[in-house]
Amino acid sequence: MGSITLRNVSKVFGEAKVIPSIDLDIEDGEFVVFVGPSGCGKSTLLRLIAGLEDVSGGEIVIDGKPATDAPPARRGLAMVFQSYALYPHMSVRSNIAFPLKMAGMDKAEIDRKVADAAKVLNLTDYLERKPRQLSGGQRQRVAIGRAIVRQPKAFLFDEPLSNLDAALRVNMRLEISELHQQLQTTMIYVTHDQVEAMTMADKIVVLNKGRIEQVGSPLDLYRKPANLFVAGFIGSPKMNLIEGAYAEAKGAKTVGIRPEHMVLSHDSGSWTGTVTIAEHLGSDTFMHIEVDGIGTVTARANGDFACRHGDRVYITPDENRLYRFDEKGLAL
Amino acid sequence: MARKVSTRRKLIMSAIAWTLGILIFFPILWTFITSFKTEAEAVASPPSFLFFHWTTENYAQVQERSDYFLHFMNSVVVSLGSTFLGLLIAIPAAWAMAFSPTKRTKDVLMWMLSTKMMPPVGALIPIYLIFRDGGLLDTRTGLVIVLTLINLPIIVWMLYTYFKEIPGEILEAARMDGASLPKEIVYVLTPMAVPGIASTLLLNIILSWNEAFWTLNLSASKAAPLTAFIASYSSPEGLFYAKLSAASTMAIAPILIMGWFSQKQLVRGLTFGAVK
Amino acid sequence: MATTHTHSAARLMMAPSVILLFAWMAVPLGMTIYFSFLRYNLLMPGMEEYTGFLNYQYFLTDPAFFAALTNTLLLVGGVLSITIIGGIAFALLLDQPIFGQGIVRILVIAPFFVMPTVSALVWKNMFMNPVNGLFAWISRSFGFAPLDFLASIPLLSIIIIVAWQWLPFATLIMLTALQSLDEEQKDAAEMDGAGAVSRFLYIVLPHMARAITVVILIETIFLLSVFAEILVTTNGGPGTASTNLTYLVYAQALLQFDIGGASAGGIVAVILANIVAIFLVRLIGKNLEA
Numbered sequence: 027m028g029s030i031t032l033r034n035v036s037k038v039f040g041e042a043k044v045i046p047s048i049d050l051d052i053e054d055g056e057f058v059v060f061v062g063p064s065g066c067g068k069s070t071l072l073r074l075i076a077g078l079e080d081v082s083g084g085e086i087v088i089d090g091k092p093a094t095d096a097p098p099a100r101r102g103l104a105m106v107f108q109s110y111a112l113y114p115h116m117s118v119r120s121n122i123a124f125p126l127k128m129a130g131m132d133k134a135e136i137d138r139k140v141a142d143a144a145k146v147l148n149l150t151d152y153l154e155r156k157p158r159q160l161s162g163g164q165r166q167r168v169a170i171g172r173a174i175v176r177q178p179k180a181f182l183f184d185e186p187l188s189n190l191d192a193a194l195r196v197n198m199r200l201e202i203s204e205l206h207q208q209l210q211t212t213m214i215y216v217t218h219d220q221v222e223a224m225t226m227a228d229k230i231v232v233l234n235k236g237r238i239e240q241v242g243s244p245l246d247l248y249r250k251p252a253n254l255f256v257a258g259f260i261g262s263p264k265m266n267l268i269e270g271a272y273a274e275a276k277g278a279k280t281v282g283i284r285p286e287h288m289v290l291s292h293d294s295g296s297w298t299g300t301v302t303i304a305e306h307l308g309s310d311t312f313m314h315i316e317v318d319g320i321g322t323v324t325a326r327a328n329g330d331f332a333c334r335h336g337d338r339v340y341i342t343p344d345e346n347r348l349y350r351f352d353e354k355g356l357a358l
Numbered sequence: 359m360a361r362k363v364s365t366r367r368k369l370i371m372s373a374i375a376w377t378l379g380i381l382i383f384f385p386i387l388w389t390f391i392t393s394f395k396t397e398a399e400a401v402a403s404p405p406s407f408l409f410f411h412w413t414t415e416n417y418a419q420v421q422e423r424s425d426y427f428l429h430f431m432n433s434v435v436v437s438l439g440s441t442f443l444g445l446l447i448a449i450p451a452a453w454a455m456a457f458s459p460t461k462r463t464k465d466v467l468m469w470m471l472s473t474k475m476m477p478p479v480g481a482l483i484p485i486y487l488i489f490r491d492g493g494l495l496d497t498r499t500g501l502v503i504v505l506t507l508i509n510l511p512i513i514v515w516m517l518y519t520y521f522k523e524i525p526g527e528i529l530e531a532a533r534m535d536g537a538s539l540p541k542e543i544v545y546v547l548t549p550m551a552v553p554g555i556a557s558t559l560l561l562n563i564i565l566s567w568n569e570a571f572w573t574l575n576l577s578a579s580k581a582a583p584l585t586a587f588i589a590s591y592s593s594p595e596g597l598f599y600a601k602l603s604a605a606s607t608m609a610i611a612p613i614l615i616m617g618w619f620s621q622k623q624l625v626r627g628l629t630f631g632a633v634k
Numbered sequence: 635m636a637t638t639h640t641h642s643a644a645r646l647m648m649a650p651s652v653i654l655l656f657a658w659m660a661v662p663l664g665m666t667i668y669f670s671f672l673r674y675n676l677l678m679p680g681m682e683e684y685t686g687f688l689n690y691q692y693f694l695t696d697p698a699f700f701a702a703l704t705n706t707l708l709l710v711g712g713v714l715s716i717t718i719i720g721g722i723a724f725a726l727l728l729d730q731p732i733f734g735q736g737i738v739r740i741l742v743i744a745p746f747f748v749m750p751t752v753s754a755l756v757w758k759n760m761f762m763n764p765v766n767g768l769f770a771w772i773s774r775s776f777g778f779a780p781l782d783f784l785a786s787i788p789l790l791s792i793i794i795i796v797a798w799q800w801l802p803f804a805t806l807i808m809l810t811a812l813q814s815l816d817e818e819q820k821d822a823a824e825m826d827g828a829g830a831v832s833r834f835l836y837i838v839l840p841h842m843a844r845a846i847t848v849v850i851l852i853e854t855i856f857l858l859s860v861f862a863e864i865l866v867t868t869n870g871g872p873g874t875a876s877t878n879l880t881y882l883v884y885a886q887a888l889l890q891f892d893i894g895g896a897s898a899g900g901i902v903a904v905i906l907a908n909i910v911a912i913f914l915v916r917l918i919g920k921n922l923e924a
Contacts, residue, residue: 078530099536111531115549124545125535172535372732378724379741382801386744388768389756401766404775447654450647458644466652468915473659475911477859479883480904481662483669483897486888507658514651568749570862571880575888585862588751592758592866599760606752617747618740625810629848633807 028179028212029054030075034084037070037236044070045236047084052180052214052229057206060216061223061259062233068216071233072182075214077101089179099128104173105182108189110165112157112172118144119153122171129176143171146205163194170205180212187222199225220260224248232256254355257282263312265349266323278350278358285312285326287344290333295340299323301333317341386610393417393603400599416604426605429587433609435498436573436583437566440505441513441559447506448513449555455514456521457529467518470511478508478571489576496578504576505566512565513558516627520554557623560616564624567613584609663904669897676891689898699899701874702882705789706906709796709878710857714850716797721804721849722842726834728805729812739809746802750862757795758784758867788868788876795863800856804849811845812838847917854910858903879903 030052037045045067052058060068073079075086077098085094093101104125112121122143126136144150147167157165166186173181183202187195203226206213217223223230224244232239232247232255240252244260251257257265265282273281289295290313299317311327325341333339350358380387392400394412420426455463485504486495494500524547532546570585577586588609591602617624625633673685693699728739745753761768762783770780783791815838823837861880864870870877870885877885883903887896 098533105534107527109527111527128536371730375727375732375738379738383741447650451651454644454647477903477907479880480900484662484665570750585749585751589866610748614747
């Protein structure tokens with residue numbers, strides 16, 4: 027019902043080629059996350075799919091039908107904006123009802139659907155309020171409510187959680203994931219936060235400078251990053267990238283080791299180093315270590331591992347989980 | 359965060375502010391009080407501030423002797439007429455510049471602003487001659503045309519700064535929600551634009567009501583708005599202080615009240631959005 | 635959003651405003667320039683002839699022109715100084731916590747809404763009149779001879795009247811600027827050991843710099859064209875003691891019917907105003923990008 031296909035899609039703003047050429051298939055019911063640093067073209071790509079921007083070249087197929095030239099309203103998609111874009115002069119009820127009213131649905135039907143959506147989103151008590159009387163999280167839910175009542179072929183989310191505080195963000199992340207479980211509708215979600223991407227996505231699309239760096243499931247990307255960019259972008263703390271003699275000995279330009287793939291010890295190991303900073307999170311301890319002959323490395327240890335600034339420690343990287351990259355940054 | 363301020367300091371500051379405020383306001387207050395005096399009391403020395411025989415006969419006499427109502431209506435017609443005509447012309451322009459700007463939009467705006475800076479004497483003579491030959495001198499139509507044109511840049515600018523503040527994402531949301539252009543305008547844009555349009559309307563009525571270069575030069579009697587009518591008191595009738603005061607009070611009261619309601623918009627409108 | 639047909643629609647929507655304003659600017663200006671090169675008096679119709687720069691020569695060498703130019707500059711400068719200094723003072727005062735702040739604000743703003751002819755007449759008759767005016771009564775009560783304001787200090791009297799009208803404008807804009815100053819900035823300065831005076835000089839005044847510039851430039855535009863106040867109080871007199879450029883051009887055109895000479899004067903006024911306008915456009919243009 028809600029498959030989306032991009033063929034050779036490009037976008038040029040004046041002189042700037044924001045998106046040179048992109049091919050992408052999104053299956054019906056998938057939760058796809060576009061992730062990348064700011065300015066990578068992820069929002070532009072979403073807006074091209076939405077029809078808010080005209081493509082400069084290529085075609086967009088939604089649900090098997092060409093949609094390249096269709097206006098936004100005809101594409102059957104719903105969008106949740108970063109600023110929520112609620113209509114400030116309308117009550118919550120009218121905001122949610124607006125797309126149905128535009129579709130010319132009859133009054134009773136609208137009321138029923140709005141009530142259903144409000145129940146799902148815990149907004150029943152707020153239906154008569156104006157957006158400015160709501161908290162950030164509530165506004166977010168109204169924006170989602172406005173999207174779900176139309177039963178769109180797909181939902182588009184443009185960095186929807188970036189205006190919320192950290193605790194609320196975790197909550198809303200769960201709510202959106204649950205919503206996806208319930209509705210089983212295609213969702214495309216844009217974010218610059220790799221944690222959101224990892225936790226929510228069925229499929230992640232990593233974008234950089236308007237190009238797709240890699241497409242895959244969260245664990246695919248974590249386990250088999252196609253190149254240095256993806257390796258550095260997915261995973262937290264970041265993968266350690268080591269160049270020089272050590273890398274050459276492994277037959278690569280760059281070697282990557284994730285912080286969680288190192289064993290720390292006070293007694294023995296293959297590398298030695300001095301702890302510069304130890305961040306104790308309780309469950310884990312992240313250590314920044316100046317390793318002799320290698321450089322600065324981040325390592326994760328169990329929260330019980332005792333250490334502090336200035337300690338000498340031994341580190342043993344897990345040789346089976348090394349990532350090797352060639353001159354061009356591609357995985358070997 | 360409000361700072362802690364001692365009550366004594368607050369009292370002293372209040373006393374100073376109130377004294378100066380009343381001093382500034384005094385000419386208006388004095389005009390208002392004088393309008394209820396008899397002519398003899400109005401010029402009495404020492405002047406009486408409150409304890410005199412209050413009378414409203416000046417108001418009746420102003421109307422009787424000079425057909426005040428005609429001039430009042432001239433002011434109403436001219437200021438409302440030029441404001442609505444101006445809005446009619448300016449709304450599409452401001453709309454287009456705010457919602458589909460091009461590289462030249464800024465230049466057009468700056469150019470419009472610059473037209474406002476031409477001193478009226480640069481245009482007085484040709485406009486006077488054109489009006490004389492076209493039979494527009496001393497007509498309401500003529501004044502409406504001129505006031506529309508002189509205030510058009512301010513109207514366009516003010517509307518532009520208001521429209522600019524309507525977030526683009528909301529219009530996009532409406533488009534995603536399936537609103538066609540006419541529906542987008544009716545249900546989303548208009549309700550969000552109305553406050554800005556209302557502020558512009560208010561400020562422009564004030565400016566047109568008080569405009570005193572073109573109205574003085576292009577009207578004489580028939581179409582003279584209150585600015586020009588009051589000017590006729592400059593001599594020798596101006597010596598009738600009580601009647602002058604009554605006429606003045608009636609001329610400024612409606613605008614004073616409107617003005618007080620539009621303080622904020624006034625700043626924005628008169629500084630072309632440079633100070634908000 | 636940006637599609638070709640919306641752009642042509644936008645152009646169509648802007649057309650009426652642009653065309654009307656262009657006509658309003660170009661036609662009269664063109665005619666004024668044309669007239670300024672003619673010997674053209676309304677009392678002698680049909681006698682128009684080309685005279686080259688003679689009108690400009692007459693206008694610029696007329697002693698009245700220098701008087702008017704000086705008066706214009708004094709009027710603009712005088713009103714500006716009073717309103718800027720007074721405006722800052724009032725704004726600082728109104729920004730303090732005081733009782734009935736809203737009402738005081740309304741009182742201070744009121745003069746701006748009084749039409750020029752009314753304020754000029756009220757001041758002229760009820761305050762500055764040497765016999766019946768309030769000022770005359772005050773000076774008599776103190777045993778002084780009343781001053782005939784408009785006869786002995788005509789220009790200063792007009793400056794006072796006009797400053798009274800524009801003080802609210804300056805105050806309002808300064809106050810708006812002042813209230814947009816981040817309180818935390820002032821707190822930070824206080825923590826850094828800045829006293830009240832230093833805070834004003836280093837934090838408040840720089841923050842208001844733009845508002846002050848805006849007030850100066852916008853008032854200048856309006857003050858260059860002060861007309862009604864002069865017309866109903868002094869008629870430019872005695873002699874040319876209170877004639878400004880605008881009034882001079884008016885007098886030449888509509889009292890002496892010398893269209894050619896008045897047009898030349900009008901063009902001179904336009905050139906002067908443009909010098910000011912260039913600065914204003916720059917300033918606001920810069921703000922537009924921000």
